[in-house]
Amino acid sequence: MSSVQKVAELVPGEQNPVIIMEDKKEVAEFIQKLQMEKWQMDEIPSSKKKMKEYILYQQETINFGESNKDKELKQVASLITYHDLPYIELKWSKFNLVFKAPEEVVEYLSNH
Numbered sequence: 075m076s077s078v079q080k081v082a083e084l085v086p087g088e089q090n091p092v093i094i095m096e097d098k099k100e101v102a103e104f105i106q107k108l109q110m111e112k113w114q115m116d117e118i119p120s121s122k123k124k125m126k127e128y129i130l131y132q133q134e135t136i137n138f139g140e141s142n143k144d145k146e147l148k149q150v151a152s153l154i155t156y157h158d159l160p161y162i163e164l165k166w167s168k169f170n171l172v173f174k175a176p177e178e179v180v181e182y183l184s185n186h
Contacts, residue, residue, distance in 0.1 A: 075105050080131035080147050083186065086124055093186070107182050108153075113173035118161045126183065128153040155183050 081104055082091035095101050131147040154163040160180045164171045 075108075075110065075130070075151075077132045078105060078130045078150070079133055082129040082131070084127045084129065091129075104186075107179065109176055109179050112176050112179070113162065116161065116172055116174040118156070118163065118172045119159065122159060122161075123157040125155045125157045126186075127155075128183075153183075155180065 078101055079096070079098075081093075081095040081101055083093040083095075084091055095104055129149055130151040130153070132150050133147055151164065151166040154165070155161075156163075160175055160177055162173050162175045162179075162183075164173065
């Protein structure tokens, strides 16, 4: 997650992101406040209602002879939060994982 360069916050019913974070400090603070080291794999209850989705972007790999100007940011993962549930769904590549997150993380994401 340390290579994430942009975060877009989506809410159900909105077509465009309500918040876009591109400042390095802001993105780093967001990633730090997720406290991912404290997440525990779990199963999400079936009675779930999506609250927010965070789309994470990073620049494509720069190969020899290429400039970083040639590479655009691409979506690498998404985090989905749910109403009144301390769970976060992480979609990364072909993986779809569910974690129970600390209450303070869920509260931070809910109020962001």
